[in-house]
Amino acid sequence: MTREGSTMMTQWSMQQRDPWDPWFNRSEKGKYELTSVEFTVTQLCNLRCEHCAVGEMLVTEEGVSISVEKLIQRLEEVETLTTLSITGGEPILNPKVVKETITPLLRYARSRGIYTQLNSNLTLPLNRYQGWIEDLDVLHISWNYRDAADFHRIAFEKYGRDVTPKAAAVLFDRMMDNARALSEQGVFVSAETLLSPFTAPYLTGMHQAIVEMGCARHEVHPLYPSDFARGMDLISLDTFRETITALLDKRDPSIWLLFGTLPFYPCSENPADRELWLRLHQEKNITVRHDPDGRNRLNVNVFNGEVIVTDFGDVPPLGNIQTDRLDTIFDRWLEHEASKRLHCFCPEARCTGPNLLVADAYYPDTDFQKRRAVITIDY
Known part of the structure; x- marks a missing residue:
């Protein structure tokens, strides 16, 4: 992979070999290695979205972060590292976090040739995204709305106090304007839609809005039944399949x-599942990313140092960066019962098995270790 050249070259490079996808490491090395680290750098957020998978972790007052020097020290110990992700909360809400944690991490990653992603709701003034974003590879946003009314209901569902539709509309418009402006500046904006009973019927319209904002990529994921989203209904597998098929057609x-x-x-x-899998691997400008969580990534909480396999899962902490190396913690995860249950691998079909939350939600009684692909992908 190369990080040189224009945004389009970066997009092409990442699309040909998605650096977050554990498929490449597993197929080439014959095992999973720690290639990705995600830092939860804040637990503050100006929104409280109904689908937030980390909502119960959000606070109203920032804690004291572990020094960025300590974080970088632990990254230095991971020789296999290729990607770094930054998440929250809203990572850029606190200027101190941007200055003391985010900017040094991004500059360290660029100096080492590591791809980076930051998750933001993109609702803050545009100037808050300047001065550091040139060191970022992917700006990841959520897009689960048809209009400002949707945003008002969804983003402030768990807020705890009333927010006027007018105030919500200001943030919604700013989010769209920021996406357009940053995309025009050459920033790689990737917009994610979570499929739920609400978004599924309107997915093609949301896709068109993402295109009109100039985003480089549209991500489609299941709704993860965790934290705030734990009580939300999941769509059926039939509806999921029909929704994806309709999107592919339009x-x-x-x-x-x-x-x-x-x-x-x-x-x-x-x-029908097998036919969809084949189609997704045959059409241009489409990729299927296998789950980094539990295969090549760990999440680090920068306030308490705890390391977990995903930032919205139920597997308890596996270690702490105050005392443990990250690669040691990852090896510990590979021996975990949950890891062994899900780490199946069918190279002929380009599949590394299910996500932990998705498997529990849709296939609670399925032993994937006893299943084998019945189709072959040419790649």
Whole structure:
């Protein structure tokens, strides 16, 4: 992979070999290695979205962070590192976090040739995204709205006090304007839609809005039943399949479409699942990303140092960066019962198995270790 050249070259490079996808490491090395680290750098957020998978962790007052020097020290120990992700909360809400944690981490990653992603709701003034974003590879946003009314209901569902529709509309418009402006500046903006009973019927319209904002990529993922989203209904597998098929039929072929943590697999007994898997691997500008969580990534909480396998899962902390190396913690995870249960691998079909939350939600009684792909992908 190369990080040189224009945004389009970076997009092409990442699309050909998505650096967050554990498929490449597993297929080439014959094992999973720690290639990705995600830092939760804040627990503050100006929104309280109903679908937030870390909502119960959000606070109203920032804690004291572990020094960025300590974080970088632990990254230095990971020789296999290729990607770094930054998440929250809203990472850029606190200027101190941007200055003392985010900017040094991004500059360290660039000096080492590591791809970076930052998750933001993009609702803050545009100037808050200047001065550091030139060191970022992917600006990741959520897009689960048809209009300002949707945003008002969804983003402030758990806020705890009334927010006027007018105030919400200001943030919604700013989010769209920021996405357009940053995309025009050459920033790689990737917009993610979580499929739920609310978003599924309107996915193609949301896709068109993402295209009109100039985003480089549209990501489609399941709704993760965690934290605030734990009580939300999941769509059925049939509805999920029908929704994706409709999007494929009506998508803008010029934009990169990424499907992550899909609940469909090449070992399925359902022919429709297998046909969809084949189509997703045959059409241009479409990729299927296998789940980094639990295969090549760990999440670090910069306030208490705890390391978990995902920032919205139920697996208890596996270690602490105050005392443990990250690669040691990752080796510990590979011996975990949950890891062994899900780490199946079918190279002929380009599949590394299910996501932990998705498997528990849709396939609670399925032993994926006893299944095998019945189709082959040419790649």
